[in-house]
Amino acid sequence: MTATDQRTDRLKKALRDAGIRITRQRAALLDVLADAEDHPDAVELHRRAVARMPGISLSTVYRTLTALEEQGVIHRHQFEGDAARFEHAETEHHDHMIDVESGEVIEFCSDRIEHLQKQIAAELGYEIVHHRMELYVRKKAGEG
Amino acid sequence: MTATDQRTDRLKKALRDAGIRITRQRAALLDVLADAEDHPDAVELHRRAVARMPGISLSTVYRTLTALEEQGVIHRHQFEGDAARFEHAETEHHDHMIDVESGEVIEFCSDRIEHLQKQIAAELGYEIVHHRMELYVRKKAGEG
DNA sequence: AGCCTCCTGCAACTGACTTGCAGGAGGGGC
């Protein structure tokens, strides 16, 4: 059993535990999400899901993505000017850099920034529910 | 002449210099933008503009907002699950905190975070074109 | 004042989702 198979099983268990039926369509989408190493949008996920479960409709993909997000097993990202992109939640917390030329998405994390964010909010009497930080970047001249 | 009148004049000048005609519709919208102390969306801006120039259409508001953004005289923000919100660009650079309960938008800025962002991008061989950082927050218990 | 453009309002369109509906299929209970 591969690492992504195990991930698929954990995702399925989370859903069954929440009383959500594992249909063939949902199983196909979970497989696709567990396999994905990138940040695909709904249409791309649908394209990949059709390969495993021909006939699955785009509305089922949208409905299932919404349910999966509600269960916290996937994250939804809304980058500038794009359709929403998704990734399974079995990753360490991280933020995103988007290469504005290639569209490539790079993950990163900074404890120091997170700490400063918390501090700034606290100074104004707030606590952070969640945050969004995206760096739109370009390869430096002479690199890449 | 008030501060916002002066701001309106600067905005108009920026447009004329870019070869963009100052029509009555655009003048009305510039007035509204110069006056706004909050972060209104297109529909709210249209509502306010109608008070100064009855008959101005929503599509003209959208078209003008796009042009103003291209000229760099206003900024567009796409907060989670909301229509785009706008503010004139005559402010110091800042990021936003959104109170998830009241919808209130609070501006803040952290040089230390900006510095860390630049550093993280540089370490991966990138330079930042622009960034987006939003903190979704809630008033701490016992405050507010 | 004349005239060339660019701008405007209207209505129709787009893209990304969302939803109503009637038929279909999980999966617990037997």
Place this chain on the structure above:
DNA sequence: GCCCCTCCTGCAAGTCAGTTGCAGGAGGCT
């Protein structure tokens, strides 16, 4: 293993925010 209740699905139609084609209207240079 089969039943049956309920939830899920595909389809088509709808929604929401924003965009665009068009024909008439108005800046602003001369």
